[in-house]
Amino acid sequence: MNPFSLAGKTALVTGANTGIGQAIAIAMGRAGAKVICAGRRSCAETVSQIADASELILDFADPMAARDVFAQHHVDILVNNAGIIKRNDAVDFTEADWDDVIDVNLKAVFFTSQAFARAVLERKGKGSIVTIASLLSFQGGIRVVSYTAAKHGVAGMTKTLANEWAAKGINVNAIAPGYIATNNTEALRDDPDRNQAILDRIPAGRWGEPGDVGEAAVFLASPAAKYIHGAVLSVDGGWLGR
Numbered sequence: 001m002n003p004f005s006l007a008g009k010t011a012l013v014t015g016a017n018t019g020i021g022q023a024i025a026i027a028m029g030r031a032g033a034k035v036i037c038a039g040r041r042s043c044a045e046t047v048s049q050i051a052d053a054s055e056l057i058l059d060f061a062d063p064m065a066a067r068d069v070f071a072q073h074h075v076d077i078l079v080n081n082a083g084i085i086k087r088n089d090a091v092d093f094t095e096a097d098w099d100d101v102i103d104v105n106l107k108a109v110f111f112t113s114q115a116f117a118r119a120v121l122e123r124k125g126k127g128s129i130v131t132i133a134s135l136l137s138f139q140g141g142i143r144v145v146s147y148t149a150a151k152h153g154v155a156g157m158t159k160t161l162a163n164e165w166a167a168k169g170i171n172v173n174a175i176a177p178g179y180i181a182t183n184n185t186e187a188l189r190d191d192p193d194r195n196q197a198i199l200d201r202i203p204a205g206r207w208g209e210p211g212d213v214g215e216a217a218v219f220l221a222s223p224a225a226k227y228i229h230g231a232v233l234s235v236d237g238g239w240l241g242r
């Protein structure tokens with residue numbers, strides 16, 4: 001048996017229409033998984049690139065949106081990837097920009113994980129959760145206070161859920177991507193000074209590609225990672241070590 005294969009498994013990836021989520025869905029499909037590509041809009045472009053895939057509309061504007069999904073679909077691997085970011089000075093930050101980010105990036109991640117775990121525990125099966133955290137699970141960032149609060153929360157929650165579910169057959173881990181070229185970071189790449197400052201600090205000397213995160217997610221969801229619980233794996237070109 002290839003311990004890195006996902007053959008026979010079904011993965012549900014949130015926010016799979018673009019960016020990191022799209023790359024994770026494609027990488028998992030390549031590793032042999034059947035993939036349910038979930039998003040608040042169509043994931044048809046992602047589905048078309050995977051041998052066995054389907055799409056599901058899930059909008060985490062309602063953080064409980066996934067409550068019934070795992071009773072309706074057998075899922076072995078949950079990837080909590082969907083996320084948003086709002087930028088503003090902390091003194092001007094609005095309640096709406098706080099709530100929107102916390103709802104999608106933290107509250108929906110917990111209640112989706114809970115719904116998944118209930119289904120896996122009910123069938124006495126095995127499962128893996130991979131949540132997309134951030135460098136801002138460790139660092140403060142600037143002008144992104146709700147995002148940083150949510151991503152620190154995700155790192156802590158990953159450890160709590162691992163503590164509760166590791167012995168029950170569910171691996172719970174997270175990935176902290178560094179600076180990855182997606183819609184989420186377009187504003188940074190469009191600012192020449194900010195772009196250069198970021199590049200100068202990355203030991204690998206380049207922005208990350210979504211596929212860099214995709215391959216790491218395959219590993220954490222695979223049998224090769226069976227004794228890994230509660231980890232937040234940085235995939236950052238060396239940023240955090242600097």
Ligand code: NAP
Pocket residue numbers: 014015016017018019020021039040041058059060061081082083084104132133134135176177178179180181182183184185
């Ligand atoms: P992205 O291209 O903006 O993708 C974000 C995804 O989340 C999109 O599919 C988006 O759907 C989806 N989403 C947003 N709100 C949603 C909602 N209410 N319901 C369902 N789906 C929703 O950005 P990305 O960089 O790939 O981000 C993916 C994850 O990586 C996020 O959790 C982000 O925080 C994290 N991350 C990214 C970086 C980076 O450098 N790019 C670094 C660290 C962590 P729409 O297309 O419809 O908006």
